Ligand SMILES: Nc1ncnc2c1ncn2[C@@H]1O[C@H](COP(=O)(O)OP(=O)(O)O)[C@@H](O)[C@H]1O
């Protein structure tokens with residue numbers, strides 16, 4: 001039997017506010033993940049206030065405006081082959097609710113941060129850090145806690161799911177062709193970044209949803225243990241959507257694993273870091289065939305748009321998630337009868353490569369009965385963020401200094417003057433305030 005996660009959702013699902021309860025929202029992933037013949041599951045949905053909807057894609061705010069990206073294409077990207085799990089033998093029936101008792105832990109890091117703050121770079125570094133079992137032996141750092149744990153992080157399977165790559169792949173033959181056409185014919189670059197125009201935000205949301213559901217597909221198929229969702233996730237609405245998808249996954253009795261979400265916010269507001277990062281972005285896949293001047297101008301425009309919409313992570317988002325997930329549990333009488341479907345969740349940040357101390361706003365929560373492995377992994381991520389400056393930040397700092405201060409040949413001088421002209425004082429002021 002195939003089950004599929006739907007990415008089509010109603011306005012209320014996409015845009016409801018963070019402090020609403022999971023128990024009062026509809027989640028299409030949760031609903032569609034359940035076999036319709038399973039009356040006990042239907043009972044569960046009713047009991048926690050979830051109602052089945054015949055979700056029509058035409059009503060969805062996420063309906064793609066590009067004819068090349070239909071809702072059918074989108075849902076086919078997210079089907080999960082669940083043939084082995086329609087009647088899990090390891091499940092028990094409680095309160096008319098089947099729960100697989102042996103669901104193992106999985107981890108999803110939800111990156112957030114403006115473009116070019118270093119999210120993709122830091123995602124790779126985090127994996128490098130976690131994989132490296134002999135890490136502390138090669139540094140002068142004191143392990144923050146007992147590392148002689150039974151969990152060998154070098155054996156975990158890691159994967160980064162980058163929404164930008166999904167966008168580039170899916171729009172390769174459609175949007176980009178159109179834009180390149182206008183570029184060639186009119187020598188007019190102004191439409192190139194249309195997907196970042198707020199009026200096209202639904203397209204962008206679709207790419208992010210496809211990315212997230214690819215990630216969930218891989219987790220449920222046991223292809224990955226530690227997944228990083230690499231997107232800006234720069235609005236509260238987006239993060240709310242992502243967290244609820246993960247929560248719905250956990251709540252679905254037919255899901256194979258329990259996911260712990262970990263939000264990792266990356267902030268970078270030092271002018272030289274911003275300039276250097278934009279310079280490097282101007283050579284990425286979006287701009288490989290574009291002149292330097294165009295690439296920097298276009299990317300700086302994109303960054304400014306993102307900045308105007310960015311909402312930093314607030315503790316209320318975390319608290320609402322905990323409250324909502326705890327509420328679900330309390331719907332069961334007595335509450336302890338409800339088997340644990342959440343392990344833990346956390347929020348960490350890295351500000352200016354760890355030069356600025358961001359540890360005062362670190363959040364961790366472990367649910368009752370959380371096993372040791374999720375605690376261990378979350379603590380390891382915490383130690384990565386706390387020690388980031390020593391681990392990777394200093395090295396990057398030296399590279400940036402070198403870039404601005406040495407080897408000034410003609411070509412580099414030209415690029416620096418373009419950079420200075422575009423990323424000027426006024427521009428920096430507009431994105432830093
Ligand atoms: N922490 C970092 N360490 C090393 N290089 C970095 C770091 N942050 C950013 N950079 C540089 O800036 C560029 C853009 O960073 P990237 O990780 O792609 O940002 P994002 O994923 O947030 O858009 C990278 O290509 C890299 O050259």
Ligand SMILES: O=P(O)(O)OC[C@H]1O[C@@](CO)(OP(=O)(O)O)[C@@H](O)[C@@H]1O
Pocket residue numbers: 115116120162163164165167204205208230231232233234
């Ligand atoms: O949907 P959001 O969260 O904005 O994130 C995805 C977008 O982030 C960007 C921001 O520039 O990432 P990336 O640099 O990794 O390619 C875009 O490419 C991508 O479309």
